[in-house]
Amino acid sequence: ELKVEQNPLFLSMQEEKNYTIYCNYSTTSDRLYWYRQDPGKSLESLFVLLSNGAVKQEGRLMASLDTKARLSTLHITAAVHDLSATYFCAPGQWGGSEKLVFGKGTKLTVNP
Amino acid sequence: EAGVAQSPRYKIIEKRQSVAFWCNPISGHATLYWYQQILGQGPKLLIQFQNNGVVDDSQLPKDRFSAERLKGVDSTLKIQPAKLEDSAVYLCASSLEWAGNTEAFFGQGTRLTVV
Numbered sequence: 001e002l003k004v005e006q007n008p009l010f011l012s013m014q015e016e017k018n019y020t021i022y023c024n025y026s027t028t029s030d031r032l033y034w035y036r037q038d039p040g041k042s043l044e045s046l047f048v049l050l051s052n053g054a055v056k057q058e059g060r061l062m063a064s065l066d067t068k069a070r071l072s073t074l075h076i077t078a079a080v081h082d083l084s085a086t087y088f089c090a091p092g093q094w095g096g097s098e099k100l101v102f103g104k105g106t107k108l109t110v111n112p
Numbered sequence: 113e114a115g116v117a118q119s120p121r122y123k124i125i126e127k128r129q130s131v132a133f134w135c136n137p138i139s140g141h142a143t144l145y146w147y148q149q150i151l152g153q154g155p156k157l158l159i160q161f162q163n164n165g166v167v168d169d170s171q172l173p174k175d176r177f178s179a180e181r182l183k184g185v186d187s188t189l190k191i192q193p194a195k196l197e198d199s200a201v202y203l204c205a206s207s208l209e210w211a212g213n214t215e216a217f218f219g220q221g222t223r224l225t226v227v
Contacts, residue, residue, distance in 0.1 A: 004154075097162045097209075099168055
């Protein structure tokens, strides 16, 4: 069974600083998805990574996937308050049809 | 394009009562998921449908939870009888697999409180 570990689980950072969230998973998966969740809201898709070495960037966020290391990273550049949210990674697990297995999430707080 | 619709948004019931949630996925999406998200945790898959067939229900507590997807479109999730630990947000999501991409799009969720 696919296990997903995110770290850190809680991240408090200053504006304008850089930081990286890590997502490790236990079994082979060549696809991974990142989602954002604001308090009391649903999940919003951020990035779709479909192959080894995939890198996607949107604004101050950049996600990458290393399927050999079973690792994805979400890098935050020059953080701003609007990025405060919980971020989830979800590798795809194949079992007849792909399903998404979510990590516990990283709660990011960006302080002025 | 309309998103995933869920209703109701909120529900409060007493333990041992029954409750049902409804989901209408994005048009044309063959795959539909029900996830349970307990406060402070990541979503946990309860059941996955491909059209109107069940692909995965390994984590569905079948003694009290049931789900169906009639005609491969709308879906309902039922809990009977509810327990206190069922208090959570129930998220419905749908996806359209193309070129190996099964990105899931989520509805707003139903927040269930069991008292």
